[in-house]
Amino acid sequence: METKDRKSELSPSEEVKNLKTRPVFAVSILIIGAIALVFGIAVSISFGAASIDLKTVWTGVFQFNPDLTEHQIIQELRLPRAIAAGLVGAFLAVSGAIMQGMTRNPLASPSIMGVTAGSAFMIAIAFAFFPGTSYLGLMIWSFIGAGLGAGLVFTIGSLSRSGLTPVKLALAGAAVTALLSSISSMIAIHFHVAQDISFWYAGGVAGVRWFSVQLLIPVAIVGITLAIILSRSITVLSLGEDVAKGLGQRTRLVKVLGTIVVLLLTGAAVSVAGTIGFIGLVIPHITRFLVGVDYRWIIPCSALLGALLLVLADLGARMVNPPFETPVGAITALIGVPFFLYLARRDGRGM
Numbered sequence: 001m002e003t004k005d006r007k008s009e010l011s012p013s014e015e016v017k018n019l020k021t022r023p024v025f026a027v028s029i030l031i032i033g034a035i036a037l038v039f040g041i042a043v044s045i046s047f048g049a050a051s052i053d054l055k056t057v058w059t060g061v062f063q064f065n066p067d068l069t070e071h072q073i074i075q076e077l078r079l080p081r082a083i084a085a086g087l088v089g090a091f092l093a094v095s096g097a098i099m100q101g102m103t104r105n106p107l108a109s110p111s112i113m114g115v116t117a118g119s120a121f122m123i124a125i126a127f128a129f130f131p132g133t134s135y136l137g138l139m140i141w142s143f144i145g146a147g148l149g150a151g152l153v154f155t156i157g158s159l160s161r162s163g164l165t166p167v168k169l170a171l172a173g174a175a176v177t178a179l180l181s182s183i184s185s186m187i188a189i190h191f192h193v194a195q196d197i198s199f200w201y202a203g204g205v206a207g208v209r210w211f212s213v214q215l216l217i218p219v220a221i222v223g224i225t226l227a228i229i230l231s232r233s234i235t236v237l238s239l240g241e242d243v244a245k246g247l248g249q250r251t252r253l254v255k256v257l258g259t260i261v262v263l264l265l266t267g268a269a270v271s272v273a274g275t276i277g278f279i280g281l282v283i284p285h286i287t288r289f290l291v292g293v294d295y296r297w298i299i300p301c302s303a304l305l306g307a308l309l310l311v312l313a314d315l316g317a318r319m320v321n322p323p324f325e326t327p328v329g330a331i332t333a334l335i336g337v338p339f340f341l342y343l344a345r346r347d348g349r350g351m
Helices: 002-008 012-017 023-046 054-062 069-103 115-129 135-157 166-190 194-202 210-237 241-246 251-273 279-291 295-319 328-346
Strands: none
Touching (some): 023 279, 069 210, 069 251, 069 295, 210 251, 279 295
């Protein structure tokens, strides 16, 4: 009891100092993870309908010869696909980490909180009512949809008398996701754009080309840089609003900027790869377990581990039933659904 009383008497600044962090372990994860990511991308490039050895992959990337068919396959098809998988995985993982930190909700992630469903819904609107929309235009529609989905979930979740709890937000997210997905399907059938929209609901990076990667790179630079800048503020906010305000933090500004980062990263990810779920749920939890609760380490490590997970999931999607491809969303769901059920059961007391 005495130790509990001492903990309750800690000032906000002392609470921040007492955070459990493992910086040495975090640096090791960044180094080992970067090496694993490079190797994973190389293996991903080498595997496909036409297998290419790693030596040819090296020469195809760094000594490109346009006269060789294998080099053309590497440069035009497989390299942009692997890079896009890494970027999308990083985007979703960082978005999930920010959402969990800002809301103090262990179940928060873009796929569960309706963000990805909102993005896919607005892409369906664009296909149906604005045919011929450019790729950049689809990305903008996706950003708008991400905001719509998140807004609906938090509005519905806040209607409860007992306030927002992790499970109630998850239920609101499931309801909004089902609603937007149903409307999207109705639009797709009525306006005969089901074939175009089906890619976004299956999830994957099979058709990605360099133009898509060129759009993702500036989003990565802006979004992840801003996330890292906000990381210390998110760490403080994750301790509770009272602690954050006690330290003089402008909590509303941090939440607005964090939300902008989530919408930016998730919108870009969905516009390229569709509704790939659970990366934003699983990776931040694994990262916190490994490196502690300091978001200055959680965000970069989540980005790296998220990129590695999606690159490996994309590789696994090609290995399940070759030469056909399994949707990447199905692979990530196999990992994410049991993890989600575990978290929901653990935090069910908060209902």
